[in-house]
Amino acid sequence: MNKNDTDLMRRIQELDFAMVETQLFLDTHPDCRQALEYYHRLHRELEPLVVEYTAKHGPLTPSAASTEGWNWIDGMWPWQTENTEMRERKR
Amino acid sequence: MWIYEKKLQYPVKIAKPDARLAGIIVDALGGPDGEVGASMRYLSQRYTMPSGKVIGTLTDIGNEELAHMEIVSALLYQLTKGLSPEEIKAAGLDKYYVNHGSGIYPAAASGEPYTCMAFNSKGDPIADLNEDLAAEQKARVTYDNILRLSDNPDVNDVIKFLRQREIVHYQRFGEALRSLTD
Numbered sequence: 001m002n003k004n005d006t007d008l009m010r011r012i013q014e015l016d017f018a019m020v021e022t023q024l025f026l027d028t029h030p031d032c033r034q035a036l037e038y039y040h041r042l043h044r045e046l047e048p049l050v051v052e053y054t055a056k057h058g059p060l061t062p063s064a065a066s067t068e069g070w071n072w073i074d075g076m077w078p079w080q081t082e083n084t085e086m087r088e089r090k091r
Numbered sequence: 092m093w094i095y096e097k098k099l100q101y102p103v104k105i106a107k108p109d110a111r112l113a114g115i116i117v118d119a120l121g122g123p124d125g126e127v128g129a130s131m132r133y134l135s136q137r138y139t140m141p142s143g144k145v146i147g148t149l150t151d152i153g154n155e156e157l158a159h160m161e162i163v164s165a166l167l168y169q170l171t172k173g174l175s176p177e178e179i180k181a182a183g184l185d186k187y188y189v190n191h192g193s194g195i196y197p198a199a200a201s202g203e204p205y206t207c208m209a210f211n212s213k214g215d216p217i218a219d220l221n222e223d224l225a226a227e228q229k230a231r232v233t234y235d236n237i238l239r240l241s242d243n244p245d246v247n248d249v250i251k252f253l254r255q256r257e258i259v260h261y262q263r264f265g266e267a268l269r270s271l272t273d
Contacts, residue, residue: 016092061094062151073147078092079138 008053012060015046093154100158101252105169105245110182113170114200115240117187119253120163121197121205124229130156132210132226136219141271145216148267149223152260159253164195166249220268224261231257 022039029035050060058075059065065072076085119125133153140146171184171193179188186202197205210226213219234254241247 073143075143077143077146077150 005053005056008049008056012046012049012053015042015049018042019046099162099165100155101162101249103162103165103169103249105166105243108172108174108178109170109243109246110174110179110184112241112243112246113167114182114184114187116163116166116170116200116237116246116250117196117198118200119230119233119237119250120160120167120195122199122233123206123209124226124233125197125199125205126156126159126163126230127197127205128207128209129153129226129230130160131207132212133223135210135212136223139212139214140216140219144270145220145267148263152263155256155260159256160197162249162253166246167195170246216271217268220264220271223264224268227257227261227264231261 019039019042022035022042026032026035026039050064054060054064058071062072076082121127130153133149133156137146137149137153140149171179174182174193176185176188179185187196187198190196199205211219211222213222231254234250234257237250238247238254241250
C-alpha cells in the first residue's frame with residue numbers, strides 16, 4: 001500500500017471515528033441541529049472515499065464485494081501489517 | 092470495526108410470557124455452549140488463522156453469533172416482560188430475579204455466570220477448528236433439548252431457526268478445516 005492509499009484509509013478512519021463520536025453525542029443530545037448537520041456532512045464526505053478505497057483494495061463490508069468474484073476473503077485483514085505477514089512467510 | 096443494524100436476523104414475537112421457559116432458554120445465551128461463548132470463541136480464534144478463507148469464515152460466523160445473542164435476548168425479554176414477582180416465583184425464576192430483576196444476563200440455566208473457560212483459542216488452526224465443529228454440535232443439542240422442554244410454538248419457531256444455523260455453521264467449519272488439511 002503506497003502513501004496515498006495509507007492516507008486514504010487514514011482519512012476514512014478519521015471520518016468514521018468523527019461519526020462515531022458525533023453519534024454518541026447525538027444519542028444524548030438528539031435535538032442538537034448543529035451536531036445532526038455535522039453527522040450527515042461527515043457521512044457525505046465518507047461515502048465516495050469508501051467507494052474509492054473499495055475499487056483499489058477490495059471491500060470493507062461483504063456487500064461491497066465484487067460481482068466478478070468473492071474478494072471479501074482476499075487481501076489483508078485489519079490486524080495484519082506487511083511486517084507481520086513477512087515474518088509469517090520467513091518462519 | 093463493527094456497525095450495528097437496528098433489526099433482528101430472525102423475527103421474535105412471543106404472544107404470552109413464560110418465565111419457566113426463560114429460565115431454560117437463558118442457557119442458549121450464557122451457558123457453556125451458548126451464543127456469547129460462540130461469538131467470543133470465533134472472534135478470538137480468527138486472528139492467527141492461516142488463510143483468508145478461514146479468517147473470513149470465523150469472522151462472519153462470529154459476527155452472526157452476535158446477532159444470535161440478540162435473538163436469544165429478545166426471547167428472554169419477551170418471555171419475562173411484565174411478570175409479577177409472584178409469577179416469577181411460581182415459575183422457579185426467583186433465584187435469577189433476586190440478582191438481575193428483569194435484566195438480561197448471560198448465565199447458564201443452572202445459574203453460573205457466562206465464563207470464557209468454556210472455550211479456548213489455541214493458536215493452532217486444526218485444534219481450534221475441531222473445537223468449533225464440536226461447539227456447533229453442542230449448541231445444536233441444547234436447542235434440541237429446549238424443543239423437548241417447550242410447547243410454545245412462537246418460541247419453538249425461533250429456536251428451530253437458531254438450531255438450523257448451528258448445522259450450517261458446522262458445514263462451513265468442516266469445509267474450512269478441509270481447506271487446510273486436504
